Structure formats: C-alpha cells, structure tokens
Amino acid sequence: MEAVHGGRGRWGFLPLNLRFKGSWFSLVKEVEKRQVNGKSFFDLLSAKVRNGLTVKFWSDNWVGLTVLKDRWPKLYCLEKDKQCVVADRLIWDGSMWRFTPNWKHGLSTVEEISEMQDVDFLLNNSSLSSEVDRWFWGEDGNEPMSVASVKKWIRKGTEVLRDHSMIWESWVPNKVNLFIWRAEMDRIPTKEALIRIHVNIQDDSCALCNSATENVMHLFTGCYFACGVWSAVGIWCDIGPVMAFDFIDLLHVQDQSHRGKWAQKIIRVIVYITCWVVWKLRNERIFQGANPKVVDAVARIKSWPFLWLKNRSKYTCIEWKDWGRNPLYML
Numbered sequence: 476m477e478a479v480h481g482g483r484g485r486w487g488f489l490p491l492n493l494r495f496k497g498s499w500f501s502l503v504k505e506v507e508k509r510q511v512n513g514k515s516f517f518d519l520l521s522a523k524v525r526n527g528l529t530v531k532f533w534s535d536n537w538v539g540l541t542v543l544k545d546r547w548p549k550l551y552c553l554e555k556d557k558q559c560v561v562a563d564r565l566i567w568d569g570s571m572w573r574f575t576p577n578w579k580h581g582l583s584t585v586e587e588i589s590e591m592q593d594v595d596f597l598l599n600n601s602s603l604s605s606e607v608d609r610w611f612w613g614e615d616g617n618e619p620m621s622v623a624s625v626k627k628w629i630r631k632g633t634e635v636l637r638d639h640s641m642i643w644e645s646w647v648p649n650k651v652n653l654f655i656w657r658a659e660m661d662r663i664p665t666k667e668a669l670i671r672i673h674v675n676i677q678d679d680s681c682a683l684c685n686s687a688t689e690n691v692m693h694l695f696t697g698c699y700f701a702c703g704v705w706s707a708v709g710i711w712c713d714i715g716p717v718m719a720f721d722f723i724d725l726l727h728v729q730d731q732s733h734r735g736k737w738a739q740k741i742i743r744v745i746v747y748i749t750c751w752v753v754w755k756l757r758n759e760r761i762f763q764g765a766n767p768k769v770v771d772a773v774a775r776i777k778s779w780p781f782l783w784l785k786n787r788s789k790y791t792c793i794e795w796k797d798w799g800r801n802p803l804y805m806l
C-alpha cells in the first residue's frame with residue numbers, strides 16, 4: 476500500500492476533500508492509529524531493496540530491526556534531504572557500494588561519530604541491483620501483504636483489547652457489573668483519577684483511611700478499611716485470607732475456592748458486591764460526612780446478594796440465618 480500510494484500522509488492522489496471525512500479518510504485514519512503488540516500497520520511494512528529507488532533511506536524498514544532515523548537520530552538531524560531514497564545514499568564508487576552522506580555539516584560530537592561507526596557496520600554488505608524494490612508486510616517481514624493477513628492481524632488486536640478478567644455476572648444488577656468493569660479499567664472517579672484529568676482537588680488521600688493516595692488499587696486492596704472488610708468476607712466464605720495486591724487479583728478470588736463452578740459464581744457475586752459497598756461507603760464518607768464501620772460494610776455485603784440470589788438464581792429457598800453463617804451452605 477505504501478509502495479503503491481507513496482506512504483503515510485500522502486494520499487493526495489485520491490479524489491478526497493479533507494474537509495469531508497468520508498469512509499476512505501476514516502479507513503486510513505483507523506489503520507494509522509491501530510496498534511497490535513505496540514506495532515502499527517506501517518511498522519510491519521518492510522522493503523527488500525533491489526534498485527533502492529522507492530525505499531526511503533531514513534524512514535522505511537529496509538535494514539536492521541528499526542527505521543534508520545530511530546537507530547541514528549543524531550545523523551538523521553544532520554541529513555539535508557530527509558526524504559532521500561536508498562539509491563541516493565548507497566552509491567557504487569567503482570570498486571564497492573559506499574554510504575554517501577549529504578550532511579548539513581561535518582561530524583563533530585562523540586554520538587555522531589559513534590553512530591557513523593554503526594553505519595559502516597550495518598551497511599557493510601548492502602548493495603543495489605537493477606531489479607525493482609519489493610515490499611512485504613507482516614510480523615516476520617517475508618510475506619506479501621494480503622487482505623487475509625491484515626484481517627488476521629486486526630482480529631488479534633481486538634482479542635488483546637478484550638482481555639478483561641471481569642465477567643458480566645447475571646445474578647448481579649447491571650449497575651454493579653458496570654462499576655466493576657469500569658474499576659478494572661481504572662475508569663472510576665477516584666481522587667487520583669480526577670486529579671489526572673485536572674479536577675482541582677486539594678487532598679488526594681483516601682477518604683476511608685486518610686493514609687495513602689486514593690486510587691483503585693489502594694481503595695480496594697491496600698486500604699486498611701478494605702482489608703478489614705476482605706478479612707471478614709474471607710472468613711464468611713470460608714476461603715481463607717483474600718490475597719489481592721491489585722484490583723485484577725480481586726477478579727480471581729473465586730479461584731481460591733475449590734468447590735466447583737456454583738461456589739465460584741457465588742464468590743464472584745460477593746467480590747463484586749464487596750467492591751461496590753466499599754465504593755458506596757467511600758462516597759457516603761465524602762458526600763454525606765458518614766463515618767463508615769467495617770461491620771456496616773459486612774452487613775450490607777451479606778444482605779444484598781441474599782436478595783439477588785433469592786430472586787435471580789435457582790437458590791430461591793435459601794435461609795437468611797444459614798446464609799449469614801456461610802453463603803455456600805446450600806451447595
């Protein structure tokens with residue numbers, strides 16, 4: 476594509492008015508911004524140099540592991556013609572192919588000289604021929620570009636984006652699911668998150684313990700209030716201490732139980748409600764001046780899922796007094 480159309484930012488041959496963002500414009504933008512494993516579509520485009528007339532010396536992938544303007548930034552600054560092609564710089568001097576620079580001024584700094592030594596090393600065996608340059612696309616740089624390979628690459632990126640630990644839980648109200656989903660992505664309005672988007676907040680300390688910056692990790696794992704709550708939840712569910720150092724660890728707490736899929740589902744519900752309750756109490760502390768206690772949190776954590784399970788699951792006959800002792804008693 477780059478070989479045919481002339482490359483990034485130069486789609487001018489198309490009957491395209493840039494003021495109207497049509498589908499082709501969107502497509503190109505989409506391709507330009509998409510990254511898979513830190514690489515863009517253009518990073519995967521590479522050239523096998525033959526006559527060197529279509530391959531840009533500094534900005535196309537044609538030798539080594541990266542484009543040369545990144546490998547030799549100091550020399551790139553010295554280059555007079557940044558758009559030059561390989562054939563402009565690699566010239567037959569009658570006995571060998573020689574790198575022929577066009578600098579703004581002579582090399583003077585240690586960095587420039589050391590990059591120049593690397594040039595001699597890297598281009599030592601480079602040569603040109605009379606054939607036309609060839610272009611390849613893909614991770615290993617040896618397959619011609621095809622629609623199928625690009626589709627496969629884009630799909631791979633989409634799978635990476637969907638790599639969440641959070642599972643939408645049918646026994647839990649949507650607002651709680653949504654909250655967990657956002658918390659996993661660090662998209663809930665903690666003080667740290669608000670400061671990040673330049674909301675004027677004087678005190679960034681955790682509303683529940685005042686001992687650390689309030690962010691998702693602290694609020695749901697490191698906070699002494701949350702630790703007290705998790706300790707009670709661990710005992711109630713009989714799964715031992717809840718081991719969590721980050722929010723994502725909480726989404727795997729159900730794996731600590733070895734009692735089958737229904738036990739794990741119930742524990743997941745309890746983890747979700749625990750996070751939700753901690754967040755609600757934090758809000759009540761900030762906005763209503765409440766003084767939450769761990770026992771209040773645990774009381775809510777026990778009562779809400781009891782109602783959800785009674786109404787939404789097959790466990791319609793659960794008894795409050797047994798549930799209060801252990802939420803897995805009926806399994």
Ligand SMILES: [Zn+2]
Pocket residue numbers: 681682683684685686687693694697698699700
């Ligand atoms: Zn705290």
